[in-house]
Amino acid sequence: MKKQSIFTIVALITMVVMTSCGNYKAKEVKLSSMNDSLNYTLGLYNGKGIKDYYLQKDSSDKAVAALMKALDKAFKAEANNDEMYKLGVQIGNSFKMNKKQGLMGDSTLKFNSELVMQGLVNALNKFDEGMKPADADRFLQEYMMKKQAAMMPQQAPQAAPVAPEESAPAN
Numbered sequence: 001m002k003k004q005s006i007f008t009i010v011a012l013i014t015m016v017v018m019t020s021c022g023n024y025k026a027k028e029v030k031l032s033s034m035n036d037s038l039n040y041t042l043g044l045y046n047g048k049g050i051k052d053y054y055l056q057k058d059s060s061d062k063a064v065a066a067l068m069k070a071l072d073k074a075f076k077a078e079a080n081n082d083e084m085y086k087l088g089v090q091i092g093n094s095f096k097m098n099k100k101q102g103l104m105g106d107s108t109l110k111f112n113s114e115l116v117m118q119g120l121v122n123a124l125n126k127f128d129e130g131m132k133p134a135d136a137d138r139f140l141q142e143y144m145m146k147k148q149a150a151m152m153p154q155q156a157p158q159a160a161p162v163a164p165e166e167s168a169p170a171n
Helices: 002-018 034-053 061-075 083-101 113-124 133-155
Strands: none
Touching: 034 113, 034 133, 061 083, 061 113, 083 113, 113 133
């Protein structure tokens, strides 16, 4: 669960960093690679989490606009003490980390803040065209499971070869 929270924060920060303030409308996106799909689904998945956890009591456009504005402020390092600002700072820092280290810490995957941000915006606005947040959840979980499975053989210690046992002489 902690990794999912980190991914959510990273996705939100990335979207804020690469998107201008007036561009927070839900819209369909074109995904042309696995990298695009991972970026977008990360934003969509995290946007759903934010919507369900932080905005569960307020689904108004004002709350979403406040969050997106706070994300922009956080990215620009403006000081504020409200909850949305603090969330924006966390997300902004995660976006910076993803940009520096690669998407989800994988240097082979390029972080695309525009796609992550659009996924976030679409989830926050309950945009139900194309991929749904539940699909994003499954997609990310399956990807991470495959990635972990691929890493397992590399991480397993090499066992020393065992010599075959000699059979005892028959009586």
